Amino acid sequence: MSELTLGLERAGLQDLYRSLCLTRAAEERLELLQKQGHVTGGLYRSLGQEAGAVGAAYALRRRTDGTGDMLCHTIRAAGALFLFGGELIDYFRQYMAKGTSPTRGREANVHWFDFQKGFVGPVSPLGTMIEIMAGMTLSFRVRGEDRIGIVFYGDGASSTGAWHEGLNFAAVQRCPMILIVENNQWAFSTPTSKNTRVSSFTEKGPGYGIDAEAVDGTDVLAVFDAVRRAALQVRSGGGTHMIELNYFRRKGHAQHDPQDYVDPAVIRAWEKKDPLDLYRSKLLHNEWASEDELVAIEEETFEECRVAAEAAIAEPYPEGTEAVTGVYTDVPTPHPWTRSSSPDPTLA
Amino acid sequence: MDPETPEHLLKTKRGEPVTMLEAISEALFEEMIRDESVFLMGEDIGVYGGAFKVTRDFLSFFGENRVIDTPIAEGGFTGAAAGAAHMGLRPVVEIQFMDFISPAYDVITNYIATSNYRGAGPQPLVIRGPVGGGNRGGPFHSQNVEMAFFHTPGLKIVYPSTARDAKGLLKASIRDDNPVIFEEHKGLYRAPSLREVLPDEDYVVPIGEARIVREGTDITIVTYGAMVHKSVEAAQTMENEDGVSVEIVDLRTLLPLDEDAIVESVKKTNKLLVVHEDTRTGGIAGEIAIRVSEKAFEWLDGPILRVTAIDAPVPYSGPLEDYFLPQTEDVLKAARYLAAY
Numbered sequence: 001m002s003e004l005t006l007g008l009e010r011a012g013l014q015d016l017y018r019s020l021c022l023t024r025a026a027e028e029r030l031e032l033l034q035k036q037g038h039v040t041g042g043l044y045r046s047l048g049q050e051a052g053a054v055g056a057a058y059a060l061r062r063r064t065d066g067t068g069d070m071l072c073h074t075i076r077a078a079g080a081l082f083l084f085g086g087e088l089i090d091y092f093r094q095y096m097a098k099g100t101s102p103t104r105g106r107e108a109n110v111h112w113f114d115f116q117k118g119f120v121g122p123v124s125p126l127g128t129m130i131e132i133m134a135g136m137t138l139s140f141r142v143r144g145e146d147r148i149g150i151v152f153y154g155d156g157a158s159s160t161g162a163w164h165e166g167l168n169f170a171a172v173q174r175c176p177m178i179l180i181v182e183n184n185q186w187a188f189s190t191p192t193s194k195n196t197r198v199s200s201f202t203e204k205g206p207g208y209g210i211d212a213e214a215v216d217g218t219d220v221l222a223v224f225d226a227v228r229r230a231a232l233q234v235r236s237g238g239g240t241h242m243i244e245l246n247y248f249r250r251k252g253h254a255q256h257d258p259q260d261y262v263d264p265a266v267i268r269a270w271e272k273k274d275p276l277d278l279y280r281s282k283l284l285h286n287e288w289a290s291e292d293e294l295v296a297i298e299e300e301t302f303e304e305c306r307v308a309a310e311a312a313i314a315e316p317y318p319e320g321t322e323a324v325t326g327v328y329t330d331v332p333t334p335h336p337w338t339r340s341s342s343p344d345p346t347l348a
Numbered sequence: 349m350d351p352e353t354p355e356h357l358l359k360t361k362r363g364e365p366v367t368m369l370e371a372i373s374e375a376l377f378e379e380m381i382r383d384e385s386v387f388l389m390g391e392d393i394g395v396y397g398g399a400f401k402v403t404r405d406f407l408s409f410f411g412e413n414r415v416i417d418t419p420i421a422e423g424g425f426t427g428a429a430a431g432a433a434h435m436g437l438r439p440v441v442e443i444q445f446m447d448f449i450s451p452a453y454d455v456i457t458n459y460i461a462t463s464n465y466r467g468a469g470p471q472p473l474v475i476r477g478p479v480g481g482g483n484r485g486g487p488f489h490s491q492n493v494e495m496a497f498f499h500t501p502g503l504k505i506v507y508p509s510t511a512r513d514a515k516g517l518l519k520a521s522i523r524d525d526n527p528v529i530f531e532e533h534k535g536l537y538r539a540p541s542l543r544e545v546l547p548d549e550d551y552v553v554p555i556g557e558a559r560i561v562r563e564g565t566d567i568t569i570v571t572y573g574a575m576v577h578k579s580v581e582a583a584q585t586m587e588n589e590d591g592v593s594v595e596i597v598d599l600r601t602l603l604p605l606d607e608d609a610i611v612e613s614v615k616k617t618n619k620l621l622v623v624h625e626d627t628r629t630g631g632i633a634g635e636i637a638i639r640v641s642e643k644a645f646e647w648l649d650g651p652i653l654r655v656t657a658i659d660a661p662v663p664y665s666g667p668l669e670d671y672f673l674p675q676t677e678d679v680l681k682a683a684r685y686l687a688a689y
Binding site: 130134173 | 387413414416418419421423424425426427428429430431432433434435436437439451454455458459462464465466467468469470501502504524525526556604
């Protein structure tokens with residue numbers, strides 16, 4: 001394998017393609033499920049952004065015993081979640097609000113957690129997650145653990161106070177963390193130019209005393225390389241680091257958004273920079289994979305999504321009365337006594 | 349070689365009385381010795397020892413990995429505390445004046461309070477700091493913040509009125525797996541009348557349990573924080589001058605509310621006055637009144653009344669602040685009205 005492969009063997013190079021295909025197949029399956037009425041909440045595509053999440057997560061230390069790196073993904077970084085061990089069926093259960101989902105139906109989509117596998121789901125105000133990851137990685141530093149954290153967020157979240165406060169805290173405390181700004185050029189209907197005066201988010205890094213680098217977010221190997229280098233630096237005590245992924249949100253903010261505020265010609269131009277197409281061509285051109293191998297990956301990931309979604313469809317929703325459990329670890333939450341169906345014995 | 353315990357943290361060990369502030373310092377110190385996952389974050393808590401010196405000498409004893417001076421960014425470091433709590437640490441965050449907790453409102457209500465429910469696991473952290481008026485602190489160094497958080501399921505809110513309770517409740521809060529907002533009335537911090545000798549052994553005061561400060565048969569006053577002491581003064585006067593017996597319930601924990609203690613006392617006295625230093629509208633008196641209405645309506649022999657601060661920002665000038673805050677005379681007036689009802 002040549003220098004181009006960044007030390008990845010044939011299997012690793014194909015792994016990346018597999019993760020890209022899985023992300024897209026999972027989201028396409030969700031679109032179908034939504035049309036069938038199985039997805040009750042919002043559906044947010046990452047079309048055109050898949051390589052950012054996959055390339056970044058592949059460069060990190062992924063373990064299942066709570067000793068690996070920590071990931072905070074976003075709704076447009078499902079590929080990272082899958083690479084960190086998030087189960088496909090749980091992804092569908094979450095979207096379908098099933099009682100069997102990791103959050104037992106309390107939370108939606110990618111908002112779930114597994115600290116053993118090393119991922120923390122975001123909350124909707126994404127800037128908060130910079131603060132959370134700052135604290136997680138602070139704990140790594142003060143305990144002398146050889147772990148780092150990576151937190152994804154959008155160009156819009158970069159405008160929040162939480163983003164600033166979390167990043168400033170992390171930089172001052174030299175928290176071993178990588179910030180990944182997913183600059184897809186749109187925060188819902190607001191273009192990046194209305195979120196910031198800087199032309200690149202990397203300009204913000206030096207203001208906090210940290211290194212920042214921009215990378216083509218449609219190129220999975222370029223992202224892998226940038227995050228791998230950053231991780232080396234961060235893991236060896238280099239403090240906090242920022243990476244900007246540049247790409248384009250080719251769908252609306254969510255499925256309900258017709259995206260009519262975007263020039264269709266721009267969307268068409270970005271279709272030519274599809275991360276799966278680009279990487280597929282590269283795999284074939286460099287003979288890192290054969291056509292048959294790629295088709296097999298595409299078919300397998302499609303089938304995995306179909307099987308997982310079908311299984312999740314068959315599973316039950318939570319009982320309504322489950323809503324009262326787990327507000328505290330120890331204090332019980334009373335049932336609303338005005339409801340005649342309440343099982344609260346004090347109503348008798 | 350380990351550093352020696354600072355002299356001023358050994359008063360209880362020596363059998364000497366401590367102020368409420370010293371009791372809080374002892375609680376923090378002893379918990380940090382007991383459990384090395386406990387650590388502190390806040391503004392000026394290290395080198396300076398905190399605006400009120402609650403953490404004086406902690407930095408030199410525990411080092412800067414456990415006593416972290418933060419940027420002036422309550423949201424940022426409270427959020428970081430939440431992240432650290434996920435990773436097995438037990439952060440105690442100091443808000444220099446609780447008036448400044450508002451930048452952290454987002455992370456506390458949207459993230460920390462919902463964490464366990466969302467399946468992200470418990471958030472064993474304490475957010476503590478000085479509250480309350482009477483010190484000519486003006487609008488931004490005098491507020492009570494409990495009701496900004498009372499409406500958020502998932503949080504616990506503790507507000508002690510004595511040195512003994514402050515120490516025992518802070519220890520219980522640090523050991524609790526749920527997030528606790530811990531309010532310390534700055535007017536009580538160094539009040540000489542609150543100095544007391546505390547038990548030498550390790551003790552906790554359980555969260556969620558009110559305390560009967562004073563037993564009585566004619567009227568119940570439910571209160572907390574600095575108002576406990578004004579209520580006691582009023583009750584003493586009532587007993588001496590009116591021959592009226594007042595029972596005082598110190599809530600100590602506001603969330604979860606000790607409904608049983610309130611209801612039990614009302615069933616005994618049949619009359620309820622709620623006294624709080626916080627402002628009137630949306631104050632805890634409203635919640636207490638509805639709970640008594642639900643659970644003890646038939647036992648009431650009079651209207652449920654409240655004595656509170658007025659609905660205004662906390663003013664600076666002495667005459668204004670004194671008028672703003674509920675005073676002993678206000679408690680007395682309301683209690684006499686209720687007694688005669």
